[in-house]
Amino acid sequence: MNPFWSFVGKEARHILRDRRTMLILFGMPIVLMLLFGFAITNDVRNVRTVIVTSQQDHLTQQAVERLAASEYFTLTATVGTPQEAERLIRSQQADLSLIPAPSPKGEGSSRQWQIMVDGSDPNMAQQWTAYAQAILSQPISGKSHIHPSPFGEGVGVRLLYNPQMKSAYNFVPAIMGMLLMLICAMMTSISIVREKEKGTMEVLLVSPVRPLMIIVAKAVPYLVLAFGILVAILLMARFVLGVPLAGSLLWIVVVSLIYILLALSLGLLISNIADSQLMALLLSAMVLLMPIVMLSGMLFPIESMPQVLQWVSAVLPPRYYIEAMRKLMIMGVGIGDVLREVCILSGMTVLLLAVSLKTFKNRLE
Amino acid sequence: MNDAIVVSHISKSYGKVEALRDVSFSVGRGEVFGLIGPDGAGKTSLFRILCTLLLPDEGTAAVDGFDTMRQMREIRRRVGYMPGRFSLYQDLTVRENLAFFATLFGTTVEEGYDSIRAIYSQIERFADRKAGALSGGMKQKLALSCALVHQPSVLFLDEPTTGVDPVSRKEFWDMLESLKERGITIVAATPYLDEVRRCERVAFLSEGKVQGIDAPDVILSRFKDVFNPPAIVPSAATQPQQAELAIEVHHLVKAFGTFHAVDDITFSVRKGEIFGFLGANGAGKTTAMHMLTGLNQPTSGTGTVAGFDIRTQHEQIKRHIGYMSQRFSLYEDLSVRENIRLFGGIYGMKPVEIKAKTETLLQQLRFEDHADDLVASLPLGWKQKLAFSVSIFHDPAIVFLDEPTGGVDPATRRQFWELIYEAAGRGITVFVTTHYMDEAEYCDRISIMVDGKISAMGTPDELKRTYGKPDMDSVFTYLARQATRSSD
Amino acid sequence: MLRYLIQKEFLQIRRNAFLPRLIIAFPIVIMCVMPWVMNMEVKNVRVCVVDNDRSTRSQQLVHDIEASRYFRFNGLKPTYAAALKEVETSKADVVLVVPQDYGRELELGRNPQVLIAANAVNGTKGSIGSSYLAQIVNRPLTRDGLSVQPVNAGLLSLYNPHQNYKLFMIPALLAIVMMLMTGFLPTLNIVGEKEAGTIEQINVTPVSKWAFILAKLIPYWLIALFVITVSLLLAWGVYGITCAGPVWLVYALAMLLALFFSAFGLIVSNYSDTMQQAIFVMWFFVVCLMLLSGLFTPTRSMPHWAYLTTYLNPMSYFIDAVRTVFIRGGGLHEVLRQLLALGGIGLIMATWAVKSYKKNH
Incomplete structure (x- = not known):
C-alpha cells in the first residue's frame, strides 16, 4: 500500500474506533437540528394570562373569551386586585395580566384595558403585548376565530423567505458554520497534537515520508467526515425540517468546501502553536468556538452589538460563511449576490493556509 | 567516508x-x-x-x-x-x-x-x-x-x-x-x-x-x-528471622474473562523481609500487586496484608502500606516539600510531626537546597529516591515497589537500594518487583512468576543451588523460557 | 487529611500556567462582553422605503423612521423590485411600500394599506422589526384622531421599565459561569490525573472516596463563589444593575447548580479515559441543557414534548429562579419549588457520581 493511503487508513481507524466521540460527532448535528428546528422558538404561545376583575360585565366577558380562544393565550386565573396579579407574575405563575379600566363612557365604544406584563424579557414582552392589543382591539362583531394581525389595521405585512417564521431557517446555516469549523479545525488540531504529545510525531518526522504529506493525510478523513455531516445536515434540513434549499445546490457545496478547507488550515495552525492536547482543546474552544457562537451572528444579531465587537466579528470566517449560506439556501439568490462573502472566505483561506504551512515545523523546538 | x-x-x-x-x-x-x-x-x-x-x-x-x-x-x-x-x-x-x-x-x-x-x-x-x-x-x-x-x-x-x-x-x-x-x-x-x-x-x-x-x-x-559500585553487603540486622507474617496469600486468582492473569498463587512474606517478586513481562506481577494493595478484588482465594483481609478490609490495608508505582507517582507540579507534606497529611500525620520529619528526610537525601524545587525539574534518579522516601514517610508496615528503578543508572540504583536496606532495618517489610537481576540478589527471598503461577521461591542462594546456575540471571532465563503463554 | 488534599489542589491550580488567568479573565469577559453580545434587542434595522405617493404624509413617515431608535433609514428606492434587491444583498432588512394616494386617502379618513416586507430569515428580527414599523405607521392615525384608535390599551411593563435586555441576560449568565467553573474544570482535572497515573497513587492511600471527591470540588466551589461575587460587583459597577431580591438566594441557587454540575462532571470523568472524550461528552449534554433551559428563548414557546424536558433540566429551574429573584425581586417563597427541584436533582446526581467512582475494582 502506498504510504499516503496507509496514513489515511490509520487516521480513519482512529476516528472510527473512538465510539463515543463518533457518536457525538454524528449525534450533535442531528440533535442540534431537531432542537433548533422544533424546540427553540420565539413564537408567542401559551402566554399565561391573569384577568383582574371585580365585576364581570358583558364586554369583559367577550374580550376574555376572544383571548382564550386564540392559540396564543392561556387563561390561568382570575383575581380580584392588580396586586394579586403582580404577585402571580413575580412567582412565575403568570406572564401577563389584563386589568379592565373602570366602566366605559358610553355604549358601543370599546373597552379600555390596562395590560400588565412581565417585562423581564423585553422582546417577548413586546410581542405579547402586541398580540394582546391586536386581539382586544378587534371589532366586537368580528368572528373570534379569525387570526388577528398584531400589526394593526392599516398595514399589510409580508414576511419574506420565511413566512411561517420558523427558527430553523435562521439556524440551519449557523449550525453548518459551527459544526464544520468544530470538526475540521478542532478535531484535526487535536489529532495532530496528540501525536506530538505521545511522541509518535518524532518517529513520523524521521521517517522518509514528507512531513507535509503526513499533515495532508491526516486532513483527508476529517474532510470526508465533514462532507458527510454537511450532506446529513442538508438532507435533514430539507426533508425533516422542511427548510427549502432555494438556491443552487452546486454553489452551496462549493462554498462549503472552501469553508472546510479554511477550517482545516485553521486546525493546522492551531496544531503548530499548541503542544498539548489540552492546549489545543482550549485554544479551539476559546478562540474558535466561543467567538463563533457568540459573535458570528449565529444566535445574536451582529447589528445590535457595539462597534468594537462588530469589528471583531468582521474577521471571523464563519460570519461570512453563515451569511453566504443564509442567502444561498434560504433566500435563494444567485452566486453573484454572495460574491463578496465568497471572495472574503477565499482570501482568508489562502492567507491561513499560507501562514500555517509557513509555520509548520519540520523539526522539534 | x-x-x-x-x-x-x-x-x-x-x-x-x-x-x-x-x-x-x-x-x-x-x-x-x-x-x-x-x-x-x-x-x-x-x-x-x-x-x-x-x-x-x-x-x-x-x-x-x-x-x-x-x-x-x-x-x-x-x-x-x-x-x-x-x-x-x-x-x-x-x-x-x-x-x-x-x-x-x-x-x-x-x-x-x-x-x-x-x-x-x-x-x-x-x-x-x-x-x-x-x-x-x-x-x-x-x-x-x-x-x-x-x-x-x-x-x-x-x-x-x-x-x-x-x-x-x-x-x-x-x-x-x-x-x-x-x-x-x-x-x-x-x-x-x-x-x-x-x-x-x-x-x-x-x-x-x-x-x-x-x-x-x-x-x-x-x-x-x-x-559498578561495590555490591551492598547486607548486614545481619536486615535479615530478620521473625516468624510473624506480613503478607499471607492462599490460592489467589484474578481472572479477566476466561484469561487467568494470576493463576492460583500461594506465598507468604515475613515481617521485615525484602521480598523480590520477579517475572517476565505479562507474567501477572502487577495484577498480583494490585490485589495486595487493594486496587483490585481477587476473583478467588484469600489473603491478608498487615493482618487485614484483602477482600473486605482493603481500606484498612491502605492505611498500613506504602506504594510506589511503575509510573512515577509524585505530583510533578508540586515542590519536593509540598509533596512530602501532602502524603504525610493523607496518612493522618500531625503537622508538627510532618515538619520535623521533613527536615530529617531532606537532610538524609541531601535535598535541602532543592526542597522548594518543583518535582518536574528534578532528574529521574532523584525523583525515584524521593518517591520511595515519600512512600515510607508514614512508617508503613509494608511498602510495595513496582519496578522502582526502571531506567535509572547503576550508581543511583545503588543509592536507592541503600534506602531500601535502611527501611528494612527499621522493620518495614519491602515487597519489590524488578527486571534487574543484580537487584534480585539483594533480596532476602524471591519468587519468580511464570504464566500467572509462582514457579520458584526461596533465597537467591537456594534458587541458584536448586537450578545449578551461577547467577540469578541464568536462573531467571531458565525459568522464563519455559513460559508457554506470552500475554499480559 | 481533607485539608492537605484541598491545599494540594489550590497549589496545583496556582502553578497551572493557564487556570489563574482564566479565573480572573472569565468573569470579566462574561460580564463586560457577553451582555453586549447576547443582546436580542432589535435595533439598527435597515429600512428601504418605496414611496409611491411622495406627499407630505409619506415624507413625514420617512422622517419618523429616521428619528426612531430602532431603525436606520436606508434610502428611497424607485420600485419594490429594486428594494428587494437591497434585501438580497444584505443592505436592507425591511422594505416599506407606501401606496399611491396615501396622503389623500388619509385626509379622506380612509385607511390606506401600506406594505411592510421584512426579511424573516431571522424570525425574531423580522417580526419584531415589522411590528415596530407598524407602530410608527399607525401613529399618525392616532395623532390626528382621524381614525379609530387601533390601540386602546394602556401598557404597564413590570420589573424592566427601560426594556433593558442586559438586565434579562446577566443573571442567566451566572449559569454559564457555574457550568465552566464547577463542571468543566474539575472534570478536566480528574481525567488529567487519570491520564498522568497519579490517581493510582491516591487510590492506594487511605484517602476515602468522599475526601477525594470533596477535595477536588471544594476549591472549584470556592472559586465559583469568588467569580460570582466579582460578576455581581461588575454588573453593579458597569451597568448599575443590582439584584432586586435577596442576594443570598442567588448564592444558594448558584451553589445548588454547582452541586449538579460537579456531580455531572464527576460522572463523565468516571466513565471517560481521555480528556477529549470527557470534553466532548460534557459539551454535548451542556449545549442541550442550555438550549432547552429558557436561557435564550422562552420555555413556554416550546412544543409540549420539549417543554416536558424542562421538568428534568436543572438549568431551566436555575434560570427561572434566578431571574425571579434578580429581576422580579422574588423571595424564598417564590422560588421554593425551583430550590427543591434543583436540590433534588443535584442529590440524585451526586449519589450516582459517588457510586460510580471506584477505588477497588
Missing part, C-alpha cells in the same frame, strides 16, 4: 540549561555504538540532533555522509529512530500498528518479518488485540518490532529496553547483532550493564560532555564508581 556518523563540537542549550557541550565523536560503518550516562546527561538531545529533529547551537554532525542541518531529507530516508518514549497507537491492533510502521518506512511486514521474528513471534498471537490493552513490557516489544521492521543504514535507539524483562532483552540484542552483520550501524543508549558490554565501543556522557570513549570494559572500569 569510512565513518557512518561524524559529530564535531556539537553544543546545544535550552534557555540556561546546557544539554550538550562541545561533543565530538565518530562511529564506524557497521559498528554497535553505546551511549551511556546518567539521566539528563544529554543523550536524548544528541539522538534528536543526529536524527535532524533538532538543530545544534554550534558544531556540525554528519550521518551516512549527509549533513544534519542541510540534508535533512536524505538523512530521514536512511535512518531509523526509536525515541525513549516510543508510543504506539493505542487504539490500533498489534497487526495494524506493525503494518502502519512498515508502510511508513516503505516496506511491508512480510519483507521485514525475518528481522523481527525473534521478538514479534512472542506477541504475534495477540495480533488482533489493541495495543492499548497490552501490558507495559509487551508494548515495548511491539515498539521494538515496529522500529526494526525496516532496515535503515543507521539505527538510533534511545533506551529501547526499559521495562523489558531480561530474557526478552537478550533476544533483542541478538537481533541487533544480526542487523550488524548486514552492515547496519547502530547507536543505542542503555542503562543496563549487560547491554553496555554487548556494544563494540561506548561513549560515556555526563553533564552534556563526553567523559570518555572506549571499549565497554575500559569505560566500565575507568568509571567504576558510577557503573
